[in-house]
Amino acid sequence: MQKEIIISGFGGQGVLFAGQVIAYAAMDSGKEVTWIPSYGPEMRGGTANCTVVIADQEIGSPLVKNPPLAIALNLPSFDKYEPLMQAGGTLIVNQSMVDRGAQRNDIHVILVPCNEIAEGIGDKKLMNMVAVGALLTALSQVSLKDVEKALEAHLPARHKHLLPKNYEALKRGFETHTKRVG
Amino acid sequence: MPKELWKGNEAIAEAAVRAGLEAYFGYPITPQTEILEYLSRRMPELGRTFVQAESELGAINMVYGAACTGVRVMSSSSSPGVSLMMEGISYIAGTEVPAVLVNVMRGGPGLGNIAPAQGDYNQAVHGGGHGDYQPIVLAPASVQEAIDLTVLSFDLAEKYRAICMVILDGCVGQMMEPAQMPEMKPIQRANWDWATDGKMGKRERRILTSIYLDPIEEEKLNLRLLNRWRTIQANEIRYKEYFLDDAEIVIVGFGTAGRVALSAVRTAREQGIKVGLLRPITVSPFPSEVIDQLAGRAEAFLVTEMNSGQMLEDVRLAVKGRVPVEFYGRLGGVVPFPDEILSEIQRMAKIKLSANVHPRDAWLERMAKV
Numbered sequence: 001m002q003k004e005i006i007i008s009g010f011g012g013q014g015v016l017f018a019g020q021v022i023a024y025a026a027m028d029s030g031k032e033v034t035w036i037p038s039y040g041p042e043m044r045g046g047t048a049n050c051t052v053v054i055a056d057q058e059i060g061s062p063l064v065k066n067p068p069l070a071i072a073l074n075l076p077s078f079d080k081y082e083p084l085m086q087a088g089g090t091l092i093v094n095q096s097m098v099d100r101g102a103q104r105n106d107i108h109v110i111l112v113p114c115n116e117i118a119e120g121i122g123d124k125k126l127m128n129m130v131a132v133g134a135l136l137t138a139l140s141q142v143s144l145k146d147v148e149k150a151l152e153a154h155l156p157a158r159h160k161h162l163l164p165k166n167y168e169a170l171k172r173g174f175e176t177h178t179k180r181v182g
Numbered sequence: 183m184p185k186e187l188w189k190g191n192e193a194i195a196e197a198a199v200r201a202g203l204e205a206y207f208g209y210p211i212t213p214q215t216e217i218l219e220y221l222s223r224r225m226p227e228l229g230r231t232f233v234q235a236e237s238e239l240g241a242i243n244m245v246y247g248a249a250c251t252g253v254r255v256m257s258s259s260s261s262p263g264v265s266l267m268m269e270g271i272s273y274i275a276g277t278e279v280p281a282v283l284v285n286v287m288r289g290g291p292g293l294g295n296i297a298p299a300q301g302d303y304n305q306a307v308h309g310g311g312h313g314d315y316q317p318i319v320l321a322p323a324s325v326q327e328a329i330d331l332t333v334l335s336f337d338l339a340e341k342y343r344a345i346c347m348v349i350l351d352g353c354v355g356q357m358m359e360p361a362q363m364p365e366m367k368p369i370q371r372a373n374w375d376w377a378t379d380g381k382m383g384k385r386e387r388r389i390l391t392s393i394y395l396d397p398i399e400e401e402k403l404n405l406r407l408l409n410r411w412r413t414i415q416a417n418e419i420r421y422k423e424y425f426l427d428d429a430e431i432v433i434v435g436f437g438t439a440g441r442v443a444l445s446a447v448r449t450a451r452e453q454g455i456k457v458g459l460l461r462p463i464t465v466s467p468f469p470s471e472v473i474d475q476l477a478g479r480a481e482a483f484l485v486t487e488m489n490s491g492q493m494l495e496d497v498r499l500a501v502k503g504r505v506p507v508e509f510y511g512r513l514g515g516v517v518p519f520p521d522e523i524l525s526e527i528q529r530m531a532k533i534k535l536s537a538n539v540h541p542r543d544a545w546l547e548r549m550a551k552v
Contacts, residue, residue, distance in 0.1 A: 020187070020358065027187055027360040035187070035358040060445030062357055062438075065519045154187075 001056055003141055004064035007131075008049035008081060009073025009094070014128030018071065019050035021132060025142045025150035026054045034062040047077050054141045069138055071131045073097065073114070082109070090138035092131050092177070110134060110177050117172050123162075126169035133173025144174050185360040190325045190350065191216035193361055194258070194284055197332040199224055200366045204253040205231035207244035209263060212296040213352035214286035217258040238263040242270030242283075249279035250390045252377030254336050254369075258284035260352075261302050262293060265310070271345055272311025276392030276403070278376070280339035284332070284348045286355040289515025297515025298351035298438060300488040306349050307466040307496070314404050316411045318346040318418065319466035321436040325359035331463070333364055338418060340372070342410055349465070351488060353438040353517060411467075420463040421472060425451060429458030431530055432476050434497050435486040436462045438517060443486050445520035450527045457527050465493065473500035482535050483507040486523055488516070491542045498541075506535035509545045 005022065009015045019035050026033040037050045051067075053059050068089040072078040074097040082104060085091055090108040096115030112134045114127035136144050148167055155163065188196070195217045198206070206225055208218045218234065225232035231248075235241035241257050248255040259267065264285045274281050287302045289295040302310075306319045318338050322328040331348055339346040371379075378388050394400035424444055426432065435443040440461035450457045460476065462469050477483070482505050485494040491509045498507050510526045512518045 023358060024187055027185060033187075033360060036353065037356060058444070059359075059441070060448065061442040061520045062353065063442075063517055063519065065521065 001141070002059070003054050003069060003139060004067045005052045005054075005069040005071070005135070005139070006049055006064065006067045006081060007052070007071045007073075008047050008077035009071075009128075011048045013073045014125065015048050015073065016050050018128040018132050019052045021129075021147060021150060022052050022054075022135075022139075022142060024154045025146040026052075028150050028153060029142065029146050031055065031141060032057060032059050034059050036062045047074070047080060049077070069135060071135055073128065073131060075099065082107075090135070092134045094127065094131060096127070108138070112173060112176050114173070117176065118169060121165055121168050121172065123165055126165060129166050129169035130173035130176075133170035133175075134177040136170070136174055137177040144170060185362050187358050188325050188329070188361045188363075189216060189358045190328050190355045191286065192220045193325050193329050193363075194332045194348070194355075195220035195224065196363060197329040198256055198282070198336070199228065199230075200364050201333040201336045202254045202367050202369045203230065203256055203336070204369060205233075205244075205248045205255045206257065207233045207235050207241040207248070207255070208257045208259065209235050209238050209241050211260045211263045213288055213298075213355050214258050214260045214284065216355070217284060217286075238266035239270065242267035242274075245281050245283075246270055246274050246277070246279070249274060249281040250277065250377065251379045252371060252374040254282075254340075256282035256284065256336075258286070260286045260288050260296075261290050261299070264302065264305070268305075268311040271317070272313050272315065273392045274345050275311065275315035275317065275407070276313060277390050278343040278403075278407070279390060280336075280343055280346070282332075282335045282339055282346050282348070284350075287349060287351045295515045296352065298353040298488065298517050299513075299515045300349075300351055300437060300439060301490075301492075301513070302349065303465065303487070303489055303492040306347050307468070307493075315345075315407055316414075317466060318342070318344055318414060319464065320346070320348050320420075321463060321465045322348065322350050322354060323437050323441045323461060324354065324361075325357060326361040327463070328354055329361055329363060342414055343376070344410070344414070349437070351438050415467040418464060419467050419469050419471070421469040422461045422463060424459040424461070426458035426460065426476065428456055429476075430481045431455070431457040431484060431527060432480045432482075433457065433459045433484045433486060433523070433527070434462070434473065434493070435459065436465055436493065437488075439486045439488050442518055442520055443523050446523035446527060449520065449524050450531075453528075455527060455531045457531075462493075468496050468500075470496070470500040473497060474502075477501040477504045481505055482530055484523075484526055484530060485509050485541070486518065486526075487511045488518070489513065491545070494541060503537060506537040507541050508535065509541035511545065
């Protein structure tokens with residue numbers, strides 16, 4: 001069983017870190033995983049993205065054209081990845097940064113006001129973790145608990161005091177999605 | 183040691199440190215700069231030598247000098263930078279000193295771009311420097327392999343007093359994967375009988391040079407290099423096989439092109455197509471013999487590369503026209519997606535292939551239609 005995830009947004013939105021958190025969680029739960037950033041000229045403005053592949057066996061391509069799962073943290077990313085999604089896939093969209101709804105009806109587009117939720121917790125930089133939380137409801141390979149454990153295990157000591165708020169952000173994102181789908 | 187999430191470039195740097203790297207000389211260039219950046223912190227921390235040279239020419243000649251003293255030494259660069267190093271590489275080969283060079287290849291020719299590519303295959307494998315010499319060239323496809331082959335490259339370079347190159351593309355260099363580092367090896371300088379490490383008044387002086395003014399002497403060196411190369415060919419070929427036992431179609435691809443092909447092979451297998459993958463790990467020496475054997479039982483080959491078909495010619499030499507060899511490549515820094523290779527496999531499984539057209543010409547014709 002293999003799952004591919006693309007996370008996309010502006011530079012500075014924590015796109016690459018969000019992918020790494022998922023990759024750490026996958027690795028710690030014994031999965032094969034690849035994380036690859038876009039490192040081309042597109043990282044200087046426009047959308048930055050990373051691709052995470054989680055599998056039970058040796059991973060072939062670390063890149064994916066039509067992902068079953070994606071996070072779009074801004075409008076350009078929403079515009080870019082909505083048409084590329086695999087039919088039946090789940091696209092988490094940061095509602096705080098887009099001014100439109102879904103155009104496709106063969107995928108699940110979940111609008112989550114990540115910025116507002118993060119600000120509610122007290123740190124708008126946590127919006128990437130809100131989005132990751134929302135994504136986890138559609139990702140069977142990695143649980144919320146796995147991600148929390150990965151953050152605790154791999155966050156540098158100087159950032160450890162941020163753990164409770166990160167957990168809160170993940171949980172709030174996770175619950176938002178669950179409520180909407182349910 | 184437990185697995186950690188390592189970025190390819192940084193993993194290579196740490197693996198080199200653990201293999202006993204005593205001196206690194208380099209010059210920054212994307213997409214390999216993390217190797218240099220990592221070592222700029224790590225090497226001084228351990229009291230070892232790190233120099234950011236004034237240019238790639240400076241760096242490779244510093245490598246040459248350090249190699250003559252018998253220490254473990256390396257440099258790393260990306261395509262345009264490696265081109266600048268070619269003169270030095272030939273001197274290192276001609277002087278018979280061990281050195282390691284990592285090339286994280288990018289799109290070219292010229293300044294090109296910084297995207298992943300495999301366009302330097304011919305330069306690396308068939309010698310980019312002047313004169314008769316053969317470098318050992320290793321091609322990792324994953325972060326773990328990048329670690330293991332970096333460690334191996336030092337052993338091979340020393341064993342054969344040769345230049346050993348590790349070639350990967352920006353994809354493997356920038357990617358993070360769980361990987362296991364080897365234990366830290368204490369630095370143990372071997373007591374080489376050739377190293378110019380100071381005679382301290384205790385022995386005859388040694389001379390290391392690549393100048394042999396007498397052609398007869400130069401011919402002796404060339405024959406020595408050639409005989410050593412035959413030993414390397416006999417002992418050091420490495421590759422990885424996937425689903426080859428009953429394969430009717432054999433894909434050959436190295437590095438990233440090889441692992442992308444693996445995804446396509448798995449999907450094709452689910453569709454009942456008997457296809458397998460041979461992923462060369464040493465691209466020099468080239469696994470010709472295993473391809474030769476496969477050509478005796480397979481119905482067709484497909485070579486996939488991120489270049490215009492450079493390894494393709496080596497595969498064709500090994501297949502010797504017995505079965506059709508097809509080609510699929512992406513150029514200039516474009517990484518193929520698995521579905522592109524899958525459609526090639528599906529096409530090959532469906533139609534009768536002709537061996538009369540050169541595979542590159544046939545591929546170009548197909549590309550023109552897309």
